[in-house]
Amino acid sequence: MKPPEHLTVRGPEDVLGFIPHSLGYWPAGSLVAMTLHGNRLGATLRLDLPGPATLADPRDYARTVRDYLAADQNADGALLAIFTNDGWTEPPGTYRGLLDALECRLDAAGMPVRDAWYVGDTYWRDANCTDASCCPVPGRSVQTIRDSMLNAEMVFRGSSVGPAPENAALPAATISGDERAAILRSEAAWTAQLDRRRGSREQFTSLLALWCSVLAREAGQLLPANDLAFLRASLGVPAWRDAVLVMAAAGTPAALAGAEAFGIFDDGCSMAPVGPVPFGQRAAGETAGTGAEPVNQDAAGMEAVDGQDVPGYGEVLLGLEPEIPAWHRLNSLDGVLQQLSACGGLPGAAALTGRGWIAWCRGRGSYAAAYLGQALEEEPGYRLAELMLELVRRGTLCGWAARKEAAWPRFEPDAA
Structure with missing residues (x-):
């Protein structure tokens, strides 16, 4: 993030108060590690606290934390917070050995731990202070955070x-x-039309034009039922679903080039494309229509493919390319997918999987796992959700989340 202003951290209460905002929730049973760039806060990492077997020899766990934090190449220090109600009110506490291992590993990696804290539901205190005059047991009230x-x-x-x-x-x-019934009826009509056009280059281009116009709308606007139905139907085609994700992050040239590379087009499929008219082409007060209809779309709002190098689908979906994704479009896509997930079914699973991927790109693994789990509840065996969930469970970081300059700018300010 490179914002023009920053927040001021006046003490540990401010650091600990920032953590729930960074994660989106108050963690429990967690280790939270934050990198430092001089006196500025950097990346935030949350991991489940290890069990007794790992606590008996926490060196591998500490190496894992070090490796994650090392992705922030500008880090020159670290802060640690252990969120739990158990095992810390009586020094040295259950997690003393873990903290020692973390401090050793991070110090050797050039990221010395500058402060560490225990945080429970009611109290918190400095993990390295044993002076009862300034760090009384059980600690200070969490309300101060x-x-x-x-x-x-x-x-x-x-x-x-x-x-x-x-x-x-x-x-x-x-x-x-x-x-819901009206959307599903319209969706069935669109699906029947789109199934016959899966190999159509014109339908693909028309589809991306509509998605572009949807993502350009003002955040929070509800889509008309017929648009929701069409977009849900489009997510039922895996190649189109992937193209939408790639387009949102990397632009239409990447989506088009990838589709060409995968050979999804059939030159013999010459049927006219169908779909609602893109929002940017609608007259004031015009609705999207109520059924499957031919459209003549000129891909308004789409970037032209001018022969420049574009990233492949794999690079985009893993967050390796482009250097910085189009976060404004990904944020908009997340809101649209939220609407599309409401009617469930296979398109609902596709929408939830897309939200899981966006959460993973944002570096929010817990939310990613929750969305992907919901997708698999909706559609057991949904392949992309299974693959993404495996990445999340392995602790694989999205390439963008691992680099400060590319990471999701959730906050306008930096914290210092």
């Missing part, structure tokens, strides 16, 4: 802290029974 100046400023700037993804249903668009 919630009342910190930085936490207040984050709330003022619009940031919120929600429930942990594993403890609450992730938000989905709400829809009435009648609306």
Whole structure:
């Protein structure tokens, strides 16, 4: 992130107050590690706390933490916070050996630990202070974190802290029974039309034009039912689903070039493309129509393919290319996919998988796992969700999330 202003950290309460905003929820049973660039906060990493067997020899766990933090190549220090109610109120505590191993590994890697804390539901304290006059047992009230100046400023700037993804249903668009039935009827009509055009280059181009116009709309706007139905139907085609993800992150040239490379087009498929008219081409007050209809779209809003080098699908989906993704489009896509997931079914699973991929790109593994798990509940065996969930469970970082200059700019300010 390279914003023009920054937040001021006045003490440990501010650092600890920043963590839930960075993650989106208050962690529990977690190690949170933050890199430092001089006196600025860098990347935030959350890992489940290890069990007794690992605590008995935490060296491998410490190496894993070191390797993750080393992805922040500018890091010259680290902060650690252990969020748990267990094993720390009586020094040295259950996690003393873990902290020692972490400090040893990070110091050797050029990221010395400058501070470490224990945080429970009610109390928190410095993990390295044993002076009862300044660090009394069990510690200071957690309310001092919630009342910190930085936490207040984050709330003022619009940031919120929600429930942990594993403890609450992730938000989905709400829809009435009648609306759902109407969308599914329209979706079935669009699906029948699109199935006959899977190999059509013109249909693919028309489809991307509509998605471009949708992503260019003002955030939070609800889509008309017929548009929702068409977009859901388009996600039922895996090659088109992948193209939408790639287009949002890397632009239409990458989506088009990848589709050509995969050979999805059939020159013998010459049927006229169908779909709602893109928003940018609609007259004031014009609706999207109510059924499957031919359209004549000129791909308004799409970047032209001018022969320049473009990244492949694999590079984009792993966050390796482009150097910095189009976060504004990915943020917009996440909101659209939220609406598309409301009616469930295979398109709902595709939408949830897309949200899981975006969460992974943002470096929010817990949310990614929750979305991908929901996708597999909706459509057991959904392959892309299975593959993505395996990446998340292995702890694989998205390439963009591993680099500060490319990482999701959730906050406008830096913290210093």
